[in-house]
Amino acid sequence: MSKFQVHLIITAFAIIIFLPGLGLVHLFDWDELNFAESAREMVVSHNYNYVQIAFEPFWEKPPLFIWIQAIFVNLFGDRTWVYRLPNAISGIITVNIAYHIGSYLGRRTLGVFWAITVALTFAPLIYYKSGIIDPVFNLLILLSIWHWYKITRCDIEGHRPHGHYLLSGVFIGLAILTKGQTALIIVGGIALTMTAFRGRWQDIFSLRLFILIGAMLLVVGAWVYPLYHNLGPKFFDSFIAYQMELVKGQIAWHNQPWFYHAIVLLILCFPAIAFAMPYLGQRGEEDFELESWHTIMRILFWLVLILFSIITTKIIHYSSLCWFPLTYFAAYHTYRVHTNRGNNLIIQKLLLFFIGVIWTALLWVLPLAIVNPKKLSFLAKYLDSFSIHQLLNPHPMHWLQMILLFIPGAISILLFLPLTVKNFFQEQLHPGKLILAFGSIGLSVYYFLLPTVSHITQDELIHTVNKETQINKLVETHGFKSFALYYHGKMQPADFNGDWMNDTFVQNRIINQSYPKQWGKRVWIKDGMPTESARLITKCNYLTDKYFLYQFTPIDTQGVYWVWQRK
Secondary structure, three states, X not given: OOHHHHXXXXXXXXXXXXXXXXXXXXXXXXXXXXXXXXXXXXXXXXXXXXXXEOOEEOOOOOOHHHHHHHHHHHHHOOOHHHHHHHHHHHHHHHHHHHHHHHHHOOOHHHHHHHHHHHHHOHHHHHHOOOOOOHHHHHHHHHHHHHHHHHHHHHHHHOOOOHHHHHHHHHHHHHHHHHHXXXXXXXXXXXXXXXXXXXXXXXXXXXXXXXXHHHHXXXXXXXXXXXXXXXXXXXXXXXXXXXXXXXXXXXXXXXXXXXXXXXXXXXXXXXXXXHHHHHHOOOOOOOOHHHHHHHHHHHHHHHHHHHHHHHOOEOOHHHHHHXXXXXXXXXXXXXXXXXXXXOOOOHHHHHHHHHHHHHHHHHHHHHHHHHHOHHHHHHHHHHOOHHHHHHHHOOOOOOHHHHHHHOHHHHHHHHHHHHHHHHHHHOOOOOHHHHHHHHHHHHHHHHHHHHHHHHHHHHHHHHHHHHHHHHHOOOEEEOOOOOOHHHXXXXXXXXXXXXXXXXXXXXXXXXXXXXXXXXXXXXXXXXXXXXXXXXXXXXXXXXXXXXXXXXXXXXXXXXXXXXXXXXX
């Protein structure tokens, strides 16, 4: 079978995995709704110069991913699945890149196994069906790293490295336009560490490096220069200040302990991490030709894990670049077992069994808690009223929906766990069987469990937003942060340019705010003198004071979100 034919088969496989069901559940607050709202506002305002929220500059993210989403919105309309389509396509491209790299390394079977492992490992599978930035960012980083690797091979292969310097720089530039300077830190760190390991300082101390730098600057400058010319330094000052907040951990709700990402990878990058574990510190492989690429994969893993463990602000997908080395080494182990060159080690067997037990327990406990929340009543004394309403109140559903909730757990206990037990007693149990089995669990979680979780956690807020914004647009959330109001309420530019923009009291209150339109509207509703019906949406556990009760009267207190009208 030709390489092209294999690419077609892998593409068809990836399409089946990543494309169906993109609109099955609502976009999740915050990140998915944040980026979708920014793309929607680009299309509505026809302003593609920078990212916006509330039709004012949103300086926390560069624009590339939002541009891609906006392109698809223009092509296919404002639909849930459209905002997730860029990641599904990036997943299709990524598995093809994985096969291409394996084929280049001289082991097409390894490339096939890597493509399958990327597609069926739990975290990548779910994230390639999401609407967040990281899958596209990770793909661009992988391409940049790949071309840097090709630079180190040019002397051996007798090729000129200039094109690889150019492409590596282009992909770094695109990654910077996707998520910021983290791209340069990661690729630069890998290049420096790899150079130190191999002593190839000529790759860095070379005039050809200016090709990479020039390409990167041209790509980034194509956006930065006109934006700086139009807005001045304020946008970039705010962007840099926000990045420093992330590094220092000044965003309290994202602060986690240093071992957070290690736990996240153990649970979510499963089963790949179980197979990859023995290779993360090993050097001097049996496959000498692969040693350089293995070194790059190890550097990528440890650099990302250490970097984001040091940074106090931690979010699950910050360590998502670790998925590439973990899925690669899992595929490499599968390749070795497949070619009778290796066995499943005891550490791999133990990790597969114990993490598999954890997953099985979670996949049974969660549906049981949804179907019969009274079983969690002992938690009530530890929860606030908002959490009690969402977790402990009954959630009416059809009997068929109840049955579907248990399918992931059933697959785990009937298929995956028996395989892990068998793995204890059979050295040559093919890792591919376990990867395929857990991939079926991941897909069943997406199709059968995630919709109910979305219904419980999001539907009431969406219903409240839709109801209130049909009455008028002078409404804001209060006491909690959500992008659901702007996205589901389909806010327009005029909805953020009311009387408050000319009110002296409001302007004095928002003079130092980063987002004056959003804050101005909130101040006007809460403390100003609105001339029409103004409302706030709060959680049911919002602690009111005398001043708030003097200003507002409750008009809807039936659910988990309450609506208050200005007196």
